[in-house]
Amino acid sequence: MIRFLLNQTLCEEQHLSPNLTVLNYLREHVRKTGTKEGCGSGDCGACTVVLGEVVNGKLEYRSVNSCLTFVSALHGKQLITVEDLRSQAGLHPVQKAMVDFHGSQCGYCTPGFIMSMFALTKNSPNADKEDTYEALAGNLCRCTGYRPIVNAALSLSQETPIRDQFFEYEKETIDRLNAIGLPDLEHHADGKTAFTPTNSNELADILLAHPDAKMLAGGTDLALEVTQFHRDINTLVYLGHVDDIKTVNESETHINIGANVPFTDVYRALEPHYPDFGALLQRFASLQIRNQGTVGGNIANASPIGDGPPLLIALGASMTLRLGNTTRDIALEDFFHDYKVTALQPSEFIQTIHIPKPTPDKAFKAYKISKRFDDDISAVCGAFRLTFDQESDTVTEARIAFGGMSATPARATLCEQALIGKPLSLATIQVAMNALANDFSPISDVRATKEYRAETAANLLYRLYTELTYAKDGNTIETRVIHYVS
Numbered sequence: 425m426i427r428f429l430l431n432q433t434l435c436e437e438q439h440l441s442p443n444l445t446v447l448n449y450l451r452e453h454v455r456k457t458g459t460k461e462g463c464g465s466g467d468c469g470a471c472t473v474v475l476g477e478v479v480n481g482k483l484e485y486r487s488v489n490s491c492l493t494f495v496s497a498l499h500g501k502q503l504i505t506v507e508d509l510r511s512q513a514g515l516h517p518v519q520k521a522m523v524d525f526h527g528s529q530c531g532y533c534t535p536g537f538i539m540s541m542f543a544l545t546k547n548s549p550n551a552d553k554e555d556t557y558e559a560l561a562g563n564l565c566r567c568t569g570y571r572p573i574v575n576a577a578l579s580l581s582q583e584t585p586i587r588d589q590f591f592e593y594e595k596e597t598i599d600r601l602n603a604i605g606l607p608d609l610e611h612h613a614d615g616k617t618a619f620t621p622t623n624s625n626e627l628a629d630i631l632l633a634h635p636d637a638k639m640l641a642g643g644t645d646l647a648l649e650v651t652q653f654h655r656d657i658n659t660l661v662y663l664g665h666v667d668d669i670k671t672v673n674e675s676e677t678h679i680n681i682g683a684n685v686p687f688t689d690v691y692r693a694l695e696p697h698y699p700d701f702g703a704l705l706q707r708f709a710s711l712q713i714r715n716q717g718t719v720g721g722n723i724a725n726a727s728p729i730g731d732g733p734p735l736l737i738a739l740g741a742s743m744t745l746r747l748g749n750t751t752r753d754i755a756l757e758d759f760f761h762d763y764k765v766t767a768l769q770p771s772e773f774i775q776t777i778h779i780p781k782p783t784p785d786k787a788f789k790a791y792k793i794s795k796r797f798d799d800d801i802s803a804v805c806g807a808f809r810l811t812f813d814q815e816s817d818t819v820t821e822a823r824i825a826f827g828g829m830s831a832t833p834a835r836a837t838l839c840e841q842a843l844i845g846k847p848l849s850l851a852t853i854q855v856a857m858n859a860l861a862n863d864f865s866p867i868s869d870v871r872a873t874k875e876y877r878a879e880t881a882a883n884l885l886y887r888l889y890t891e892l893t894y895a896k897d898g899n900t901i902e903t904r905v906i907h908y909v910s
Contacts, residue, residue, distance in 0.1 A: 427604045428498040431508040440495050442618035442660045443650050447471045447490040458506040458535045464651045466492045469563030472536035474543050476502035478601050483594050486715040487543040492647040496618045496662040499607040506535035511589045518542045525576035529567035537563045541577045551581045561798035562710020618660045624668050628748050631771040637661045642716035645725050683720025683774040690719050700790040710799040720774040726764045729802050733833035735790050737825035738807035741779045747772040760832035786811050791884050803872035804828045806884040819843045829864040836863040853889040857882040
């Protein structure tokens with residue numbers, strides 16, 4: 425049985441198909457049709473809803489795409505839709521701001537914008553323009569009416585905190601969510617099964633018994649099997665309650681991130697250590713996707729254009745994999761064997777990602793090349809970590825990785841060798857750029873031609889040289905630069 429709060433109403437559902445999305449549950453089962461379907465793939469934000477969850481004794485709100493969220497993810501949470509914002513006092517302040525600033529045009533995307541703005545008021549009550557852009561980047565307005573929408577959102581930052589009905593009932597909501605308790609281990613409906621383990625031991629046992637089961641964490645990619653390809657997933661293992669792989673901790677030398685940690689929290693963990701990693705993560709899909717998509721899922725998906733793996737490879741990250749009661753460690757770069765083929769054995773899963781901490785002799789830079797700044801897939805993603813001899817400025821180690829240049833995220837080994845043992849000079853970089861041409865044989869597709877990819881990758885190496893030499897002279901440089909595929 426799946427138990428959750430729909431606004432303030434306790435729902436106990438035991439006959440819902442594990443393949444049912446929250447979007448279709450709202451529209452077809454409870455007739456809440458304010459939430460719209462735009463793309464069915466998490467790209468437009470029209471279906472945005474907000475999930476409230478108790479985290480460390482406090483209620484935390486996150487915007488998500490309901491078209492990519494299966495109902496099994498609702499257990500123990502509060503589901504809030506656009507219909508729930510209006511109270512007996514009238515329109516919610518977010519809704520009123522959209523009216524006052526003429527933010528609604530055709531109105532189809534409006535519910536999604538309102539829900540993203542609602543989450544923004546809860547999480548960043550003093551939001552500035554950058555916070556607002558980030559919160560709304562996953563919502564598309566087909567009428568191109570962004571300015572009044574942004575102005576509506578900015579007007580709300582002056583009303584802090586917004587004392588709405590959710591503020592007034594927060595303590596009661598926390599108590600009611602806590603009273604729901606842990607989920608049932610198994611849920612059967614419509615000839616399908618969903619398992620909901622609550623620790624990694626249960627997860628390991630379930631996968632041993634069901635090696636063909638699909639693991640569902642954020643579901644931002646797996647859900648497309650249902651919504652886009654109309655395929656059934658007969659056995660799902662939902663990881664949202666496996667708390668022991670949702671942790672982040674630090675040792676003296678490493679940042680250890682559980683595979684089940686969503687990218688919103690990965691950003692918080694890595695940005696203080698690696699600002700370039702943080703800057704790139706702010707451009708990783710949309711906030712709705714980052715609130716759900718996990719670092720383990722991004723790696724296991726094995727996409728050649730995933731943004732996380734090239735950066736982790738360049739940093740020398742490793743992973744702990746688990747099969748039953750046995751674990752093994754593997755370098756992340758050795759995880760990818762071919763297109764969508766990985767080192768995972770049947771019933772094995774990623775448990776933890778280990779990322780070395782920065783040291784003074786190392787420099788790390790990362791760049792994403794895409795058509796749009798926000799919510800877009802990379803044409804090329806490059807990550808560079810160079811280790812220098814402190815006295816001679818000679819490169820003693822180089823780790824350079826790219827996504828979008830081959831069937832898997834991979835290191836540019838010839839380019840690396842051209843740098844090692846040399847000073848970081850223009851002549852050295854030019855040799856390395858020539859060597860890079862022999863590291864990959866990129867393809868042409870809808871995102872970029874092979875010629876563009878090859879030239880751009882080389883130019884990123886030149887950009888690295890420019891930034892590092894500029895910084896060496898005592899200057900600072902802003903690395904959050906947008907790159908467009910022409």
